[in-house]
Amino acid sequence: MPAPSVAASARKGRRPQGPPLDDPPAPRRDSTVRTRRQARRRADAVLLLMGAPALLLLLLFNYLPMAGLVAAFEDYRPREGFLHSSWVGLENFRYLFTGSDTWHITYNTVLMNALIIAATLVCSLALALLLNEVRDRSPRAAKVYQSAMFLPFVFSWVVVSYFVLAFLDADHGLANQVLKAFGAHPVDWYSDPGPWRIVLVVVAVWKGVGFWVVAYLAAILAIDPAYYEAAAIDGASRWQQSRRITLPLLTPMISINLLLDVSHIFHADFGLFFQVPRNSTPLYPTTDVIDTYVYRSLTSLGDVGMSAAAGLYQAFVGFVLVVGANWLVRRRDPDKALF
């Protein structure tokens, strides 16, 4: 998602340009009646009222659920609710961490996210550099390539699961047709967990790389042409220019993006891990992540306390990672820090 980079501009309310929006000059006719402070208070009230709907929505859907995390410390009963269910302390966490599931889903989440982050970074940089090479000579072709790469970004994960099914369906899928054509044994894809790490990384890259190609290409376009002109005059080849100018100048952006990606490594993309393997039980050894586990414990096991504990575990580690990453970003470049 565009989120990490967009948010970077949120820091401290610094204004990129333009003079401050000062107090409006108090209307002269009122100056005898109303003091400046009263005018300020009135303006504040109007502004607060304008922001109120969104602030209330955030309270309802972001802050109240945080309070609901008390369920992680309760033997939650729907009839008693958050306030009256009996308190069990850390019992849910003990249950969660003594089972083997927790380590397994944590391992899957972190490993799969790491693979996806690495693969997406390499592919998007390579494609952005290649697009940049053909852009000035054949802008139209470059546009077509970029559109093709970007198109998967607008599909939902449900639609993607249909696409994947067309390839991996055991009886009709393209993958098994190709395997048979080469005399290999067809694979029952939706019940063999083995290949799914690779399948999921490929699908994630296919869907997500277009976004980053667009982002990196925009950053390449923002590089001062004078660098390339100077290098060309010195006889640098196109490859040397990419290697010695483009990549080094992209490095700050890459490292910030990597830090932000790593800070979200504890949160898996639910759609990818739920829809694409079609929630197939035999695939859990390689496809089950924290998010799908929490969803399943809540909807099929109905173990609210334990699911909430797993959710709190994820949110807490995720929070520590984000704050840590932000601290590192701030040390590199305070302008890029989130807060």
Place this chain on the structure above:
Amino acid sequence: MTAASLTDESPRRRRAARRGTPYRGPVRKNRFTAGRIAIHGLLALCSIAFLAPLLMVLSASFSSESAINDKGYSLLPRHFTTFAYRYVAGDPSQILQAYGVSILVTVTGTLVSLLVMSMLAYTLARRDYTLRRPLTLYLIFAMLFNGGLVPTYILITQYLHLQNTLFVLILPYLASPWFVILLRTYFASLPAEIMDAARIDGAGELRTFFQVVLPLSTPALATVGLFTGLVYWNDWWLGLLYIDNEHLAPVQLFLYRILSNIDYAASTPQAGHLVTAPVQTVRMAVAVLAIGPIVIAFGFIQRYLVRGIAIGGLKG
């Protein structure tokens, strides 16, 4: 490079400058060198790989059921037929209903979301707003930490009782902190003189916002609106959690349920002939109908999305 070759290249440099692309060194007469052809080949191959899944679903929807059963999915239709679409058209009530829900949710959600988010963003862009700093923190903390699925689910189903209503498909996505921050940055970059002028002319806060700030912000509103619209149109998560009533299922949820065989086959009038029902091709035809609007709109919305990503990416 010698001085002679430099002057030699100067028209090309000028042309490069006019195109807004950097001069990247002397280029051979032939614009298609071996290396360039190789790059084009590679990129074309990648593009085909990116489009192939879409092609396969499209051609499956235009194939005959028996061809799919015998030979499987392919890049081009086998035994071209529109039978699957005619089958869907025979009883379009479910898909039409799903479309109706999706369109209603997407349009309402996007418009209300833009209104609510831009109002908050505007107040946070105002330097003279006393509560600006605490409210910005309030916004950012909502991004960093969340209660997660379980408390949200209980809150919505047992306290707010929003399950099986259209509200549950709209409300949770209305205020997205990321987009508020994007809008806030945009509003803060508008020249303050214009707003001051409006206020000096006697316009109140609301009037300044609606008649001066919003009209000046159409590019940012278009970008955020399209991203939000995409979120609503593509959403199946809220439906999966909170909608059991099939009449309230949006397109993506409907699509999910067909694939997981929960209720579609059973509730079609042809249920009696399930054995002969063209499951494979009809499924794909419904999928094509679901992604059709997005693919058609893609040509138009792409540049707004690209602009949004470019702005966000550069800031990051």
